[in-house]
Amino acid sequence: MTLTAKTFVEAAQEFARKPRSSDRLADAGLLNWRWKEHATYPPLGYLSRAVSLSHTAALGNPDEELENNLEEEDAATAPSQVPQLVCEQTVAFSPTFQVPVFYFSVHDSHGALLTLEAIVRTPLLRHERLPELERTAYSLTPPDAAFPVLSQGEHPSTGRPAWYLHPCGLPTVMDELTKDAETEVDGLKWLEMWFMVVGSVVDLRL
DSSP, rough: OOOHHHHHHHHHHHHHHHHTTTTOOOTOOTTOOEEOOOSGGGGGGGGEEEEEEEOTTSSSSSHHHHHHHHHHHHHHTTHHOOOEEEEEEEEEEEEETTEEEEEEEEOOOOOOBBOHHHHTSSSSSSSGGGSSSOOOOSSEEEEEEEOOOEEEOOOOTOOOOEEOOOTTTTTHHHHHHHHHHHSSSOOHHHHHHHHHTTTTTTTTOO
16 A cells, blocks of 8 residues: 555544554654644645754864863863754655655754754764765765655745655555555554654664
8 A cells, every 4th residue: 555645644643643652662763743734735734743863063073073072071061062953853745756755954053954964974864874875965865876865855844945865766665565564554554664664764763
C-alpha cells in the first residue's frame, strides 16, 4: 500500500494521538510529534516537533575551539558559551512527490538558520553516510545519482524554506517493507515503517 493525501492525514493524526514512552525501544524517534492543522486546506496539515541538538562548538573554527579547551577550568561560564541549536522537524504530504516527506530546519538561539555546512557538523544526520556524499551549499548527493539525498525547497504547508529528504526511491523501499511485513499494514503501521526508513539517514532519537 501507499498513502494518499487523505490517508496520510488520517494516519498522521492517529500517529500523533498514539501513546508512546521513552522507555520503549520501539518508540525511539517517535516521541513528541504533534499534528498541526492547516489554516485553510486540511490536506496540508502536518506532523511537527522541535528538538534540541547537542553541540560541541562545531560551528567555531579550530583556533576558537582550542582557546575554549584551554579555558575549561572556568566551568561556571562554559555552558553559556555553548551555542544552543533547535531543530524544527515536520512531516508533510508533498503535492509534488505525492508521498510524505521529512522536512527540517536548524536555527541558533538568535533564530539564525544554519547552513548545510553547519548542519552536517551537528549530530542530526547519521555521519557514517556523509563521507560518500557530494556536498554543495544546497544538497547532499550520492556519486552518480540523479537525485540528492538532501535538498532545500519550499515547505508545502508553511511556504518557508526547509531542508528535506528527497523521496526518490521511497515508494520502492516501502513496497518491499510492506510486502515483507508479517501482519497487515494499515496507514499507521505504514507511517511508523516510513519513520524507520527516515531514521536510517536522520537520527530521530535526539
